[in-house]
Amino acid sequence: MGIARVALDCPMNSLFDYRQPGQRLTVGQLVVVPFGVRRQVGLVLEVAEQSEIADARLRSIESVMPVEPLPAHTLALIRFSSDYYQCPIGQAAFAALPAVFRRVRYVAPEPQRQYVLTATGRNLNADQFPVRAIVKRRLLQALRSEHALRRSDLNALSARAVAVAESWVGEGWVEKLELIAPRVKPGFMTSAQHELTQEQRNAVEAIAAGFGSYSPWLLEGVTGSGKTEVYFSLIERAVGRGQQTLLLVPEINLTPQLEQRFRGRFPDLRLVSLHSNLADGERCANWLAGQAGQAQVVIGTRLSIFTPLPHLGLIIVDEEQDGSFKQQDGLRYSARDLAVFLARLRQVPIVLGSATPSLETYHNARNNRFGHLHLSRRPVASRASIKLVDIRGMPKAQGLSDEVLQALAARHERNEQSLVFLNRRGFAPTLVCNACGWNAGCSRCTARLVWHLRDAVLRCHYCGHQERLPRSCPSCGNQDLKGLGQGTQRLEQLLGVRFPDARVLRVDRDSTRRKHAWHTMQDEIRGERVDILVGTQMLAKGHDFPKLTLVVVVNPDSALFSTDFRAGEKLFQQLMQVAGRAGRADLAGEVLVQTQFPGHPLYQALVHQDYRSYAEELLEERRRAAFPPFVYQALLRAESQSEAKVMEFLAYAANQAGTGRTAVTLYDPVPATIAKLAGHHRGHLLAQSASRTELQRFLSEWRPRLVEKKATRVRWSLDVDPIDL
Ligand code: ADP
Numbered sequence: 075m076g077i078a079r080v081a082l083d084c085p086m087n088s089l090f091d092y093r094q095p096g097q098r099l100t101v102g103q104l105v106v107v108p109f110g111v112r113r114q115v116g117l118v119l120e121v122a123e124q125s126e127i128a129d130a131r132l133r134s135i136e137s138v139m140p141v142e143p144l145p146a147h148t149l150a151l152i153r154f155s156s157d158y159y160q161c162p163i164g165q166a167a168f169a170a171l172p173a174v175f176r177r178v179r180y181v182a183p184e185p186q187r188q189y190v191l192t193a194t195g196r197n198l199n200a201d202q203f204p205v206r207a208i209v210k211r212r213l214l215q216a217l218r219s220e221h222a223l224r225r226s227d228l229n230a231l232s233a234r235a236v237a238v239a240e241s242w243v244g245e246g247w248v249e250k251l252e253l254i255a256p257r258v259k260p261g262f263m264t265s266a267q268h269e270l271t272q273e274q275r276n277a278v279e280a281i282a283a284g285f286g287s288y289s290p291w292l293l294e295g296v297t298g299s300g301k302t303e304v305y306f307s308l309i310e311r312a313v314g315r316g317q318q319t320l321l322l323v324p325e326i327n328l329t330p331q332l333e334q335r336f337r338g339r340f341p342d343l344r345l346v347s348l349h350s351n352l353a354d355g356e357r358c359a360n361w362l363a364g365q366a367g368q369a370q371v372v373i374g375t376r377l378s379i380f381t382p383l384p385h386l387g388l389i390i391v392d393e394e395q396d397g398s399f400k401q402q403d404g405l406r407y408s409a410r411d412l413a414v415f416l417a418r419l420r421q422v423p424i425v426l427g428s429a430t431p432s433l434e435t436y437h438n439a440r441n442n443r444f445g446h447l448h449l450s451r452r453p454v455a456s457r458a459s460i461k462l463v464d465i466r467g468m469p470k471a472q473g474l475s476d477e478v479l480q481a482l483a484a485r486h487e488r489n490e491q492s493l494v495f496l497n498r499r500g501f502a503p504t505l506v507c508n509a510c511g512w513n514a515g516c517s518r519c520t521a522r523l524v525w526h527l528r529d530a531v532l533r534c535h536y537c538g539h540q541e542r543l544p545r546s547c548p549s550c551g552n553q554d555l556k557g558l559g560q561g562t563q564r565l566e567q568l569l570g571v572r573f574p575d576a577r578v579l580r581v582d583r584d585s586t587r588r589k590h591a592w593h594t595m596q597d598e599i600r601g602e603r604v605d606i607l608v609g610t611q612m613l614a615k616g617h618d619f620p621k622l623t624l625v626v627v628v629n630p631d632s633a634l635f636s637t638d639f640r641a642g643e644k645l646f647q648q649l650m651q652v653a654g655r656a657g658r659a660d661l662a663g664e665v666l667v668q669t670q671f672p673g674h675p676l677y678q679a680l681v682h683q684d685y686r687s688y689a690e691e692l693l694e695e696r697r698r699a700a701f702p703p704f705v706y707q708a709l710l711r712a713e714s715q716s717e718a719k720v721m722e723f724l725a726y727a728a729n730q731a732g733t734g735r736t737a738v739t740l741y742d743p744v745p746a747t748i749a750k751l752a753g754h755h756r757g758h759l760l761a762q763s764a765s766r767t768e769l770q771r772f773l774s775e776w777r778p779r780l781v782e783k784k785a786t787r788v789r790w791s792l793d794v795d796p797i798d799l
C-alpha cells in the first residue's frame with residue numbers, strides 16, 4: 075500500500091505521511107486527513123512506497139476531494155513561493171488556493187450564472203417602480219447599461235439585488251445564462267478596433283515574436299499612451315494560438331469598467347476575473363474555469379497568480395510598480411516577481427506595463443535582463459501639463475494658493491470638474507498645544523491621533539482607538555488648542571466657503587466606509603452632479619472621469635523627507651498617476667502642484683514628465699547607499715505586548731546568525747517606524763546581501779533556528795524583499 079506525503083496548513087515546514095486509501099493517488103490531489111483530533115484538507119505533494127513512520131502510527135487518508143489534481147507547474151510555483159518567501163509549505167499551499175478548498179466538507183460550486191434582461195425585461199420602464207424602490211430602479215438601470223451582471227456585480231449594487239433579480243426571473247424579465255458563455259446584448263456596441271500606431275505595432279511585434287519562449291518586457295508609457303490597446307492585440311494573438319492569458323492588475327483597478335472594456339472589445343471572449351471581493355463560490359468557479367482551460371483570459375489581482383492555466387501563453391502585469399502586488403501577511407509574496415518566475419517556468423512572454431516602472435524593473439530593463447519598449451505619445455489626447463505653484467510666501471492657514479483658487483473658479487465656470495488631491499502619506503490633521511508642545515497621541519500606538527472635524531473626535535488610523543476632542547490641553551490646561559496639518563474634511567470646508575455654489579464631494583476612506591457608497595459616488599461624478607472632488611489615494615488610480623480637467627496636488631512635500639528610502643519613487647509614481655486623471659480625448663488637462671521646494675529634482679523631472687531622468691538619479695543614489703535594487707533585503711519582524719520580549723527575541727535572532735558571514739550583512743535590531751501598534755511593541759532586524767543566492771542560503775539556515783527558540787508571547791515573521799520597512 076502506498077504512502078502519500080501531504081502538505082497541511084500548519085506552521086511546520088514539512089510534509090506528513092499518510093496511508094493511501096484504496097485508490098492510487100497522484101501528486102496535486104486534495105485529500106481529507108485526520109490531523110491531531112481534527113480533520114483537515116491537505117495537498118498531496120509526493121507519493122512513495124514506504125514511510126519512515128512506524129506502521130502502527132501511520133494514519134490513513136480519509137477521502138479524496140472531488141477536484142482535479144493541481145498540475146505540476148502550479149505545484150512548482152507553490153514550492154518556489156514557499157522556499158523563496160520562507161513560508162512553511164502547507165501555509166504557502168493554502169494561501170495560494172481558494173478558501174473553499176480548505177473545507178473538509180467541500181461542495182463543488184454551483185455553476186455560476188449571469189443575469190441578462192429578456193425581451194420583455196428590456197421593455198420595462200423604471201417609472202413602473204415606485205420612487206422609493208431604489209434597488210429595483212438601480213438594478214434595471216445596471217442591467218441596461220452593462221449587458222450582463224453576475225452575482226458579485228449584483229452584490230456590489232445592493233445587498234438585496236440578487237433576491238430582486240431572482241424574482242424577476244420568475245416574472246420572465248430576466249434570464250440566467252451560463253457564466254462563461256459569451257453574450258452580446260442586442261445593440262451592444264463592441265468598441266472599435268483602433269489602427270495601431272507605429273510604436274504600438276512595434277511593441278506588439280516584438281513581444282509576439284517571443285510567443286512560446288520566456289521573454290520578459292518592460293512596456294513603458296504614460297496613462298493614455300495606448301498600453302491597453304497593446305495588451306488587446308497580444309491577447310488576440312494568444313487566443314488565436316489557442317492559449318490563455320493571465321492579466322494581473324492592481325487591486326483598485328479591477329473595476330467593472332475595466333472588465334466591461336475587455337468584454338466590449340472581445341464580445342466572444344471567455345473571460346473570468348479573480349479577486350478577493352468575489353464570493354467564495356464564484357472565486358472557486360472562476361478558478362476551475364481557468365484550470366479546465368475554458369477561460370481564455372483570467373484578469374485578476376495578486377492572488378490570481380496561482381490559478382492553474384494549462385494553456386498559458388502570455389502574462390501581463392499592468393501597473394507593475396503597484397504596491398498591492400505584494401501580499402503583506404502569511405505568504406508574503408510579490409505577484410509581480412512570481413509572474414516573472416512563472417513566465418520562465420512556462421516559457422511564455424511576460425509584459426510589465428507602467429508609466430513609472432519600479433526601480434527594480436527599470437534596473438532590469440537597463441541591464442538588458444528585460445527588453446524595454448516605450449510608448450512615447452498619447453494617440454488621442456495630449457498630455458496634461460504639469461505646473462508647480464510655489465507656496466513659500468503663502469500664509470499657512472490659507473491652504474490653497476490664489477493661483478489654484480483661480481484655476482478652480484475657471485473650471486467651475488466652464489462646468490468642468492476639478493480634483494483636489496491630498497497626499498496623506500504621513501500627513502494628517504492633528505491637535506497640538508502651542509503653549510507646552512503637547513500633541514494628541516494614541517495611548518496604544520506611537521502614532522498621532524487624527525482630528526476628525528465632523529464628528530469632533532480624535533481617531534487613531536492604525537488601531538482605531540477614538541476619543542473625544544479635549545476642551546483644553548491635558549498637559550497644561552491651555553484652552554487654545556490648534557489644529558495642525560490639513561485633512562480632506564478641512565479642505566472640503568474651505569472649498570465650500572470659497573465656492574458656495576459648487577458641489578463639493580469628499581472621497582476618502584471615511585466617506586466611502588459605507589458599503590456601496592463609492593459606487594454611488596462614481597455615478598454622481600460621471601453624471602456631472604459634482605464640481606470639485608476632494609480626495610486621497612483612492613482617487614489617484616484607474617478611474618476615468620471624462621469631465622475632469624484640473625488636478626490640484628496640495629501637500630506632497632512631506633514625502634521628500636521620509637525615512638523610507640522608497641518615498642521619492644512612490645511619490646513620483648503617485649503624482650504621475652494622479653496627473654493621468656486630468657484631461658481626456660477632447661478636453662486638455664492641467665495639473666497644479668503646490669510645493670515649498672519647486673527646485674527639487676523630483677518636481678523638476680515631474681514638470682517635464684521625465685521619469686527616466688529622475689529614475690536614473692534615484693538609481694545612482696541607491697547604488698551609492700547600497701539599497702535595493704543593488705542589494706536584496708529580508709526583514710525579520712517581531713511584536714509583543716512586552717517591549718523587552720521583542721528586543722530579546724531580535725537579539726537572539728542576531729546571535730543565531732553566527733559570525734563569519736561575509737556575504738550577508740545584519741543590521742542591529744531597531745524599533746519599527748510605528749514602534750507600538752494597538753498595544754503591541756514592534757521591532758525588526760534587517761538582513762541584506764548583494765547576492766540573492768547568498769541571502770536565500772542564509773535565510774534557509776536562519777529560519778529553523780528562530781523556530782527552535784519557541785519564543786513565547788512574541789509573534790514574528792520574515793518578509794523577503796519587503797517594500798515597507
Ligand atoms: P493606457 O492603457 O496606456 O492608459 P489606452 O490603451 O487605454 O492607454 O489608450 C488611451 C486611449 O487612447 C483610449 O481611449 C484608446 O481607445 C485610445 N487609443 C489607444 N490606441 C489608439 C490608436 N492606435 N488609435 C486611436 N486611439 C487609440
Ligand code: ZN
Binds near residue numbers: 511550552
Ligand atoms: Zn499644553
Ligand code: ZN
Binds near residue numbers: 516535751
Ligand atoms: Zn492607535
